[in-house]
Each structure stands twice: as C-alpha cells, then as structure tokens.
Amino acid sequence: MQGFLFLSPGLLLILAFFIIPAVVTAVMGFTSLDYRFKWDFVGLGNYYRMVRDYLIPRILVNTLVYTFGTLGIFNVTFGLILALLTTSVGERAGLFFRALWLLPRFTPPVVYAAIWLWILSPTKNGLLNGLRAAVGLSPVAWISQHPWGVIIITNGIIGASMGMLVFASAIKAIPRDYLWAARVDGASWFQEVRHIILPLIRWPLMFITAYQTLSLLTSYEYILLITQGGPFHASEVWSLYAYNLAFSSYSGTYPFGYAAALATVLVVIGAVASVIYWRIFKFREMMAPPRIETV
Amino acid sequence: MASLRLEGLTKRFGNVVAVNGLSLAVDDGGFIALLGPSGCGKTTTLLMIAGIYRPTAGKIYFDDVLMNDVAPKDRYVGLVFQSYALYPHMTVFQNIAFPLRLAKRSREEIERKVKEVAALTKIEKLLARRPGQLSGGQQQRVALCRALVKEPEILLLDEPLSNLDARLRIETRAEIKRLQRELGITTILVTHDQVEAMTMAERIAVMHDGVLQQYDPPGVLYDRPKNLFVASFIGDPPMNLVPVRVLEQGGRLILSADGFQFSLGEELREGLSPLVGQEVVLGLRPEDLLLSREERPEGIPGEVFLTEPLGGGILVHFAFGEVKLRVLAPREQPVEVGDRLWIVPQGEKVHVFGPDGRSLREADAAA
Ligand SMILES: Nc1ncnc2c1ncn2[C@@H]1O[C@H](COP(=O)(O)OP(=O)(O)O)[C@@H](O)[C@H]1O
Numbered sequence: 001m002q003g004f005l006f007l008s009p010g011l012l013l014i015l016a017f018f019i020i021p022a023v024v025t026a027v028m029g030f031t032s033l034d035y036r037f038k039w040d041f042v043g044l045g046n047y048y049r050m051v052r053d054y055l056i057p058r059i060l061v062n063t064l065v066y067t068f069g070t071l072g073i074f075n076v077t078f079g080l081i082l083a084l085l086t087t088s089v090g091e092r093a094g095l096f097f098r099a100l101w102l103l104p105r106f107t108p109p110v111v112y113a114a115i116w117l118w119i120l121s122p123t124k125n126g127l128l129n130g131l132r133a134a135v136g137l138s139p140v141a142w143i144s145q146h147p148w149g150v151i152i153i154t155n156g157i158i159g160a161s162m163g164m165l166v167f168a169s170a171i172k173a174i175p176r177d178y179l180w181a182a183r184v185d186g187a188s189w190f191q192e193v194r195h196i197i198l199p200l201i202r203w204p205l206m207f208i209t210a211y212q213t214l215s216l217l218t219s220y221e222y223i224l225l226i227t228q229g230g231p232f233h234a235s236e237v238w239s240l241y242a243y244n245l246a247f248s249s250y251s252g253t254y255p256f257g258y259a260a261a262l263a264t265v266l267v268v269i270g271a272v273a274s275v276i277y278w279r280i281f282k283f284r285e286m287m288a289p290p291r292i293e294t295v
Numbered sequence: 296m297a298s299l300r301l302e303g304l305t306k307r308f309g310n311v312v313a314v315n316g317l318s319l320a321v322d323d324g325g326f327i328a329l330l331g332p333s334g335c336g337k338t339t340t341l342l343m344i345a346g347i348y349r350p351t352a353g354k355i356y357f358d359d360v361l362m363n364d365v366a367p368k369d370r371y372v373g374l375v376f377q378s379y380a381l382y383p384h385m386t387v388f389q390n391i392a393f394p395l396r397l398a399k400r401s402r403e404e405i406e407r408k409v410k411e412v413a414a415l416t417k418i419e420k421l422l423a424r425r426p427g428q429l430s431g432g433q434q435q436r437v438a439l440c441r442a443l444v445k446e447p448e449i450l451l452l453d454e455p456l457s458n459l460d461a462r463l464r465i466e467t468r469a470e471i472k473r474l475q476r477e478l479g480i481t482t483i484l485v486t487h488d489q490v491e492a493m494t495m496a497e498r499i500a501v502m503h504d505g506v507l508q509q510y511d512p513p514g515v516l517y518d519r520p521k522n523l524f525v526a527s528f529i530g531d532p533p534m535n536l537v538p539v540r541v542l543e544q545g546g547r548l549i550l551s552a553d554g555f556q557f558s559l560g561e562e563l564r565e566g567l568s569p570l571v572g573q574e575v576v577l578g579l580r581p582e583d584l585l586l587s588r589e590e591r592p593e594g595i596p597g598e599v600f601l602t603e604p605l606g607g608g609i610l611v612h613f614a615f616g617e618v619k620l621r622v623l624a625p626r627e628q629p630v631e632v633g634d635r636l637w638i639v640p641q642g643e644k645v646h647v648f649g650p651d652g653r654s655l656r657e658a659d660a661a662a
C-alpha cells in the first residue's frame with residue numbers, strides 16, 4: 001500500500017497524460033462528434049467509413065513507405081554511417097561533425113521547414129533549381145514530382161541525428177582492445193565494423209529501430225509544413241490525415257469522431273508494432289540481468 | 296618466425312614521453328621480457344611492434360625488413376592483451392578461428408587448426424562456450440590460442456599472467472615457457488613482475504620511465520645491475536641500498552654513514568678513489584650477507600631489532616642509526632631480537648653506485 005503512495009505522483013501523471021487521452025480518443029471514435037460537438041454514439045460507424053474511404057489504401061501505403069523508408073535509409077542506416085565515420089576520425093573532428101548534424105534539432109521546426117521550402121522551391125530561386133540553372137537545366141517542381149522522396153529526406157536528415165548520437169556513444173563505449181585485437185587478427189576497417197562493432201552495438205541498433213518506428217508513425221509536423229500532404233494526398237500519412245480531417249477545414253465539418261477513430265487505429269498499429277519488435281528483438285533479454293553460468 | 300630489432304623507438308602522447316629511444320634486438324626464436332613498473336611504457340612498446348601505435352620516432356625491423364609503415368594485419372604478430380580482449384559475442388571456437396576466417400582459410404583447415412591449438416593448451420572442451428562463461432585462466436588460454444593459431448612471426452604477451460591467482464600463475468608460467476620452446480616462436484613478454492621475467496625469459500629489458508635501463512640475461516641483471524634502478528627493482532627481498540660517504544683511512548677506503556662503517560677490499564678501489572669525500576650508495580643483497588657470532592675483521596657488528604620468518608629463511612633486520620640492513624639468514628640459524636652479530640659481506644658481491652646512480656664495478660663500467 002505504501003508503495004502505491006510513493007508511486008502515486010508518477011501514476012497520476014501517466015493517468016492524466018497517457019491513459020485518459022487514449023481512452024477519450026477511443027471513446028470519441030465511437031461518436032459522430034463534429035463541429036457541433038454532440039456526442040452521438042454511432043457504434044462502429046466511423047470504422048465502416050474508414051473501410052469505405054477511398055483514400056485509406058493510398059494513405060496506408062504512404063505511411064508504410066514514409067515510416068520504413070525514413071527508418072531504413074536515414075534513421076538507422078545513415079545514423080549508423082554518421083556514427084561510424086565520426087568515431088573513426090579524430091575525437092575533435094568527430095565531435096564537430098556530430099554537432100553539425102545536431103543543428104536541425106535545435107532549429108525550430110518552422111524554420112527548418114522554411115529552409116527546405118527554399119531548397120526545394122519550384123521557382124528558379126530555390127537552391128536546387130538555382131544550381132540547375134547555373135548548369136543550364138530547367139527548374140524542377142521537386143515537391144510535387146517527388147513527394148515521397150521529399151518527406152523521407154526532410155524527416156531523415158533530422159531523424160538520423162538521434163541514431164547517430166546513440167550509436168556513436170555505443171561505439172565509443174566498446175573497449176579499444178576489441179578493435180585493436182581485430183586489427184592484429186587481420187581485420188580491415190569494414191571487417192572490423194561487420195564482425196566486431198555491429199554485433200557489439202546490437203542493442204542500441206534494435207532500440208533505435210523500435211523507437212523510431214513508433215515516433216515516425218505518429219509524427220507529421222515536417223510533412224505538414226513542407227508538403228501539406230500533397231500534391232493531392234501523395235505524401236499524406238496516417239497521422240497527418242487524422243490531423244487534417246480534424247483541424248483543417250478541407251472536409252468542412254471537422255469530423256472529430258472519424259479522426260479519433262483513425263487515431264485509435266494508429267495507437268493499435270503502434271501497440272502491435274511494439275509487440276512484434278518485442279518478440280523479434282527479445283527486449284526481455286535486454287532488460288533481464290545477464291545470464292551467469294558458473295564454470 | 297622472425298627476428299626483431301628496435302632502433303631508437305620513441306612514442307609521445309602530447310607531453311608524455313611513453314617510450315624514449317628504445318633500442319634492442321631479439322634473435323629469431325628468442326624469448327625476452329620487457330620488465331618495469333606500471334606506466335614505464337611496456338604496453339606502448341608492444342602496441343608499436345603490433346602496428347597499433349605509430350612510433351613518433353625510431354624504427355621497427357622484422358628480419359631486417361622495416362615495418363613502420365606496414366599495417367597490423369600484414370605484420371603477422373600474435374598479441375595477447377592484458378584484458379585478453381576475447382570477443383564477447385563469439386564462442387571460444389569462433390574467437391580462435393577469427394584470424395583464420397579473415398585470412399579466408401578453408402572450413403576444414405580452420406576446424407583442424409583450432410582443434411590443434413586448443414589441444415595444445417587443453418581447452419578442447421570449452422570450444423562451444425562464450426568468454427563470459429570462462430574462468431580467468433581459461434580466458435587466458437583462449438587468448439593465447441587466438442594469438443598462436445595463425446602461426447605468428449612474433450608473439451607478444453602483455454601481462455598474460457597478471458589476472459591469475461598465485462598458484463595458477465606458477466603453472467601457466469611453466470606452460471607458456473614450454474609452448475614457446477616447442478613452437479620456437481620469437482616471443483616478447485611484458486610484465487611488471489620480476490619473478491615472471493626471471494623465470495621465463497632468456498633476456499630481460501628493464502625499463503623505467505620509457506627508457507631502457509639494462510638488457511641482459513636474468514643472471515647478469517641480478518649479479519651486475521648497471522644502475523640503482525635495476526639494483527632496486529631486481530631481487531626479492533630487495534637489495535639493501537645504503538647512502539654512504541667515501542673516506543680514506545690509513546690507505547684504505549671506507550664507506551661510512553652515521554653509526555655504520557664498511558671497509559672495502561681492493562676490487563672497487565680504482566672506481567672509488569676519485570670519489571673520496573663524496574656520497575655514493577652501497578648495495579648489498581640480503582642473501583649475500585652472512586651472519587656470524589664470532590668477530591670477523593671484514594664484518595659489521597650490529598644488533599638484531601626485528602626478525603621476519605619467510606618460510607624458507609628468516610629476514611633479519613638491523614638498524615645502525617638511520618641505516619637499516621636486511622639479511623636473509625637460513626632457517627636453521629637461531630636468531631633472536633637483541634642478538635649482537637657480525638654481518639659479513641661476500642667480497643665479490645658488493646655493489647657501489649656513484650653519484651649518477653651508475654654501478655662502479657669495473658666489469659660494468661667496461662660494459
Ligand atoms: N593512449 C595514450 N594516451 C596518452 N597517454 C598514454 C596512452 N597510452 C599510454 N600513455 C601513457 O604512457 C605511459 C606508458 O604507458 P604504458 O605503455 O601503458 O605503460 P605500462 O604498460 O608499462 O604500464 C604512461 O604514462 C601512460 O599514462
């Protein structure tokens with residue numbers, strides 16, 4: 001009983017900020033709540049609507065491409081490459097480059113998005129088109145022609161820095177003797193990475209993969225700021241769709257109930273993904289004390 | 296196998312000079328030790344030989360081939376780290392097989408070689424385990440196997456016994472020595488333990504603050520230490536070192552300190568004559584001093600103030616004012632605190648070190 005007393009501030013916070021919103025969202029998903037704010041329960045009505053929504057397949061594909069594209073190319077792979085490179089060069093140069101990659105994290109999202117809008121601008125004043133013009137090429141409408149590429153790159157550039165930081169500190173924590181032993185044993189740099197470094201940072205790799213999957217599933221602010229999900233839903237992901245339905249006027253009626261149902265599905269997807277990762281990566285093993293066998 | 300030669304090898308880390316102008320040669324198939332206190336630059340020297348550190352200055356030759364710019368993987372050295380550095384995510388078999396896998400040997404060859412070398416150190420039964428499931432002694436053997444399996448030109452051992460308990464250390468000492476002799480690999484053993492160096496190596500390089508002090512066979516180090524550092528570092532119990540003043544009395548040279556006098560024979564006369572009136576250090580090994588109950592003209596009279604039984608003998612302490620002397624007496628000799636005895640040095644085993652710390656023995660001065 002006393003234990004609960006000590007835990008109660010934490011439990012209250014969890015209740016207030018995680019459980020209650022989730023429950024309210026789930027409940028709201030069973031209503032036809034809209035701009036009139038009437039809690040009329042409609043049973044599974046919103047879920048029928050979802051199944052019939054012709055945009056849903058497209059948004060589902062977008063979400064998968066965006067999440068796993070950003071994750072696979074940037075948040076894990078590129079983060080890992082940055083970590084390997086910045087830990088292979090000298091201590092100070094490495095620190096400098098890591099700090100450089102962290103800059104977008106300190107930049108307000110709106111500023112970060114504005115910079116990308118300038119880089120990708122379809123006019124000849126955009127950075128990329130300016131470069132093209134310099135070599136005599138005509139401007140390209142980057143965002144409308146390559147919406148997937150744009151959302152993956154803009155999110156990846158900023159997202160890679162977390163993997164980079166976690167991986168770099170994991171790599172630096174590897175005792176130097178292992179790496180030296182591998183070198184004496186005849187390993188090249190690539191073999192050192194493949195046979196020693198990667199196996200030894202297995203847990204951070206898995207952690208970042210799982211964590212970033214969940215955070216990419218629910219994040220949409222850069223997409224909102226840079227492509228608004230367009231052109232015509234081409235870069236619209238699940239969470240952005242729910243947001244747009246609920247808060248932008250394009251459906252006209254502010255269907256909070258339907259948006260809440262969409263959000264609930266996202267929560268379920270996230271929960272399922274967590275369980276899958278838990279299973280595959282055996283998080284339990286990671287949390288458990290190391291096995292000790294006496295000789 | 297290869298011979299090894301170091302010429303003026305130097306390594307600086309910022310302001311720290313870890314190794315300073317080290318020159319020495321090891322014959323093909325030889326077994327030497329780098330001996331010195333912690334921080335004297337032993338590991339740094341090994342890592343330069345292995346190619347992990349690039350020397351600040353100086354040259355490394357294997358068989359008269361300059362190795363300075365050769366990558367570690369092309370040097371064919373086997374290195375046993377002080378930490379053993381066994382890859383925790385690989386089994387014992389995979390650890391030992393790793394150098395062969397990198398060298399793209401066939402599966403059968405790898406299997407055969409790993410089994411061979413495992414048999415050599417009697418760890419065949421452990422091949423499926425992970426390093427975390429091994430005792431210190433077993434880990435040490437696995438590390439040795441991993442270094443030996445590629446049949447290296449030179450075997451480098453960094454304090455291989457320091458993590459073992461006393462009994463295991465003595466067994467492993469003999470075992471490494473046997474292996475080295477059987478395989479005939481040029482071997483460099485790094486250790487801070489003089490007993491380890493003395494019992495295992497054919498020649499010992501004593502280092503202090505990155506500088507080579509003396510490079511000689513164990514017997515020579517013990518009998519004729521070139522300077523105060525070597526004299527104080529080699530020998531257990533350590534040599535008595537007594538600061539004294541050189542005096543001349545009636546044609547004889549006398550070493551004198553407060554409450555203590557020692558008259559010298561002829562042999563060191565030449566070296567000492569110019570030093571009359573100056574401070575030198577007299578060095579007497581506890582085991583080179585005899586105790587006598589009868590008066591002896593060359594002896595020093597003294598009163599026992601402490602005895603320490605050491606099992607094999609008794610360490611008898613004397614005090615002459617500020618001067619303390621320890622004498623290792625045989626166990627059978629009855630000695631009691633308060634006894635008045637004569638301490639008798641063996642003429643040829645007296646060491647005197649000049650004001651610069653160098654030994655004055657003619658033989659050493661000539662060397
Ligand atoms: N990587 C390094 N960076 C800076 N100083 C070092 C480094 N490695 C060793 N040193 C310094 O060099 C000296 C010799 O070290 P080391 O070779 O490890 O000694 P030993 O193995 O004899 O104990 C020590 O003073 C140590 O602090």
Ligand SMILES: [Mg+2]
Pocket residue numbers: 334337338339377
């Ligand atoms: Mg060391």
